[in-house]
Amino acid sequence: MVSAASLWGQAAPAEKQSAPAQLPAKQTKEAPNPRLDWWRQARFGMFIHWGLYAIPAGEWKGKPIAGIGEWIMNRAKIPVTEYEQLAKQFNPTKFSADQWVSIAKNAGMKYIVITSKHHDGFAMYGSKVSPYNVVDATPFHRDPMKELAAACKKQGLKLAFYYSQSQDWHEPDAIGNDWDFPDESKKDFSRYFEQKAKPQVKELLTNYGALGSIWFDTPRSISKQQSEELLAMVHQYQPTALVSGRVGNNAGDYETVGDNQVAVGPMKRDWEAISTTNDTWGYKKDDNNWKPTSVLIRQMAHAAGHNGNYLLNVGPTAEGVIPPPAVQALNEMGQWIKVNGDALYGTSGGPFNYDQSWGVISARPGKLYLHVFAWPQKELTLYGLKNKVQSAYLLAGNKKLKFNQSMDKNVDTNVLRVSLPAAAPDKNDSVVVLNIAGEPDVDSSLIQQPSGAVDLNAYLGNIHKADKDSALRMDTRGVAEHWTNKEDWLDWNFKLVQPGTFDVVLVTSGQKNNHNWEGGHQVGIEVAGQKIAGTVNNDGEENDPVKPYWNYWNYVVSKLGRVTVEKAGAYQLSLKPDSIVSEQKLGLTLVEVKLVPVQK
Numbered sequence: 001m002v003s004a005a006s007l008w009g010q011a012a013p014a015e016k017q018s019a020p021a022q023l024p025a026k027q028t029k030e031a032p033n034p035r036l037d038w039w040r041q042a043r044f045g046m047f048i049h050w051g052l053y054a055i056p057a058g059e060w061k062g063k064p065i066a067g068i069g070e071w072i073m074n075r076a077k078i079p080v081t082e083y084e085q086l087a088k089q090f091n092p093t094k095f096s097a098d099q100w101v102s103i104a105k106n107a108g109m110k111y112i113v114i115t116s117k118h119h120d121g122f123a124m125y126g127s128k129v130s131p132y133n134v135v136d137a138t139p140f141h142r143d144p145m146k147e148l149a150a151a152c153k154k155q156g157l158k159l160a161f162y163y164s165q166s167q168d169w170h171e172p173d174a175i176g177n178d179w180d181f182p183d184e185s186k187k188d189f190s191r192y193f194e195q196k197a198k199p200q201v202k203e204l205l206t207n208y209g210a211l212g213s214i215w216f217d218t219p220r221s222i223s224k225q226q227s228e229e230l231l232a233m234v235h236q237y238q239p240t241a242l243v244s245g246r247v248g249n250n251a252g253d254y255e256t257v258g259d260n261q262v263a264v265g266p267m268k269r270d271w272e273a274i275s276t277t278n279d280t281w282g283y284k285k286d287d288n289n290w291k292p293t294s295v296l297i298r299q300m301a302h303a304a305g306h307n308g309n310y311l312l313n314v315g316p317t318a319e320g321v322i323p324p325p326a327v328q329a330l331n332e333m334g335q336w337i338k339v340n341g342d343a344l345y346g347t348s349g350g351p352f353n354y355d356q357s358w359g360v361i362s363a364r365p366g367k368l369y370l371h372v373f374a375w376p377q378k379e380l381t382l383y384g385l386k387n388k389v390q391s392a393y394l395l396a397g398n399k400k401l402k403f404n405q406s407m408d409k410n411v412d413t414n415v416l417r418v419s420l421p422a423a424a425p426d427k428n429d430s431v432v433v434l435n436i437a438g439e440p441d442v443d444s445s446l447i448q449q450p451s452g453a454v455d456l457n458a459y460l461g462n463i464h465k466a467d468k469d470s471a472l473r474m475d476t477r478g479v480a481e482h483w484t485n486k487e488d489w490l491d492w493n494f495k496l497v498q499p500g501t502f503d504v505v506l507v508t509s510g511q512k513n514n515h516n517w518e519g520g521h522q523v524g525i526e527v528a529g530q531k532i533a534g535t536v537n538n539d540g541e542e543n544d545p546v547k548p549y550w551n552y553w554n555y556v557v558s559k560l561g562r563v564t565v566e567k568a569g570a571y572q573l574s575l576k577p578d579s580i581v582s583e584q585k586l587g588l589t590l591v592e593v594k595l596v597p598v599q600k
């Protein structure tokens with residue numbers, strides 16, 4: 001089991017965040033948990049949000065309701081008695097479990113996580129515990145979970161059930177419904193928990209054969225004991241089933257990071273990225289903001305390169321149809337996987353504690369998989385790999401590649417150069433495989449990227465806290481947050497291979513979905529005996545062009561000035577604020593300091 005403290009990026013105690021923040025470059029083995037074996041092999045799964053909310057599909061009484069589709073009851077404050085009426089209309093005649101499972105299987109997905117009960121409280125399976133369920137309350141009268149269990153068994157995928165254990169807007173005692181049940185003092189959460197949540201979870205664990213996991217969500221205020229009870233129940237009835245991190249109180253078998261969030265850094269823990277194919281989980285008829293397949297493939301590769309699984313959502317319609325644009329994208333992902341699956345299934349995170357300017361790296365014993373998103377001209381460069389490379393080839397067509405390994409004496413760093421054909425075999429992610437001798441052994445120091453840029457990521461900096469109680473910390477993205485004390489500062493040690501003139505750029509991040517922003521901070525930077533000062537923008541939003549899959553968090557790029565570094569070698573750069581704007585208590589949210597080579 002993963003404890004909170006071992007989860008890198010979680011709110012580690014402040015004392016533990018004193019210098020250096022540098023993480024070990026080598027993967028260390030996570031405590032063995034045999035339940036995770038299949039899951040680590042799987043790497044890619046389908047999330048399905050399906051329920052009564054697919055009927056209104058984002059519109060209530062003729063008005064579009066903002067936000068994610070499965071939250072419509074909450075967002076539109078629909079009374080239980082009205083929402084319940086939807087059940088009478090639920091008749092997904094186009095539903096075919098076999099077809100859904102085939103879509104997942106064809107995409108290369110190895111497991112399915114489906115909403116057996118979401119926050120609306122409606123059971124999408126035949127429940128004896130509550131008549132508010134798909135078999136008893138709808139004209140459909142079928143149990144889609146039974147059908148999916150059979151189809152998954154037949155086609156060799158694992159099935160897992162999402163279950164909302166804390167929020168249940170249908171129940172007066174549960175968490176979440178304050179429009180029908182505003183009086184908090186009347187609520188007895190444990191009554192709901194004992195009489196509905198636990199018995200329903202038991203039904204799911206005992207009536208549907210072997211499950212991959214129970215995927216709990218939004219623990220809210222449930223107690224540690226309640227989280228642990230759920231965990232114990234799952235393990236009791238299904239000793240091999242997993243429990244998602246969102247069971248609460250760090251009781252789960254693995255961690256789920258924030259929605260649509262992609263982790264950074266050398267992740268050694270087990271974690272899962274969850275992503276939408278458009279902007280909603282549950283079906284919304286007016287949401288056509290489909291992520292391009294390039295984004296989905298790169299997010300998946302990124303998750304694998306950081307030791308994580310990628311759980312990608314589809315929101316079927318009330319008729320039981322998975323939206324065609326999602327099916328299309330999944331089909332394209334399947335095409336990529338047919339060629340490049342070795343770089344995904346059963347891999348672990350790459351050995352470096354930073355990403356490459358051209359992409360990410362996943363690994364398995366004896367092999368490194370270089371996922372090249374940005375195909376360079378002629379040659380791919382990798383700094384800092386100490387292992388002897390035995391051979392290099394493209395996964396596409398197993399085409400052998402020439403390479404050479406040398407030492408750059410100026411920076412005392414190993415350099416690998418792999419010759420590439422002119423055209424990328426895959427426009428989204430072409431995989432170069434390195435067969436290496438022994439365990440990956442890499443230089444843990446931060447080095448200039450092959451592109452010539454220097455990425456001084458916040459999470460790789462040495463943190464200097466003026467006061468051990470300063471709120472400054474790294475969030476799960478490896479971004480510095482709550483930097484409100486201007487006396488706190490960061491510095492980085494790095495190696496420069498190609499000297500020259502650089503623009504000094506500060507990349508800051510907005511909070512989720514571009515809500516909440518704070519800029520206008522004055523900062524000073526010192527590097528190679530040169531000092532510059534500047535102001536962090538409040539506008540001029542721009543995504544990092546090198547990481548096109550970061551489409552959820554907006555970055556603001558502030559150019560602070562220019563420096564010229566004459567010689568290759570080892571350097572230090574410090575970032576010290578002169579003033580921080582923190583009216584919203586957000587302060588300086590730092591992604592990285594970037595040195596961008598100035599083209600001559």
Ligand code: JFZ
Pocket residue numbers: 068070071217218257258259274281
């Ligand atoms: C939850 C649900 O409320 C939502 O409807 C959907 O099912 C999603 C997969 O999970 O929403 C969350 C839960 C956690 C975070 C964000 C949204 N989080 O930790 O950032």
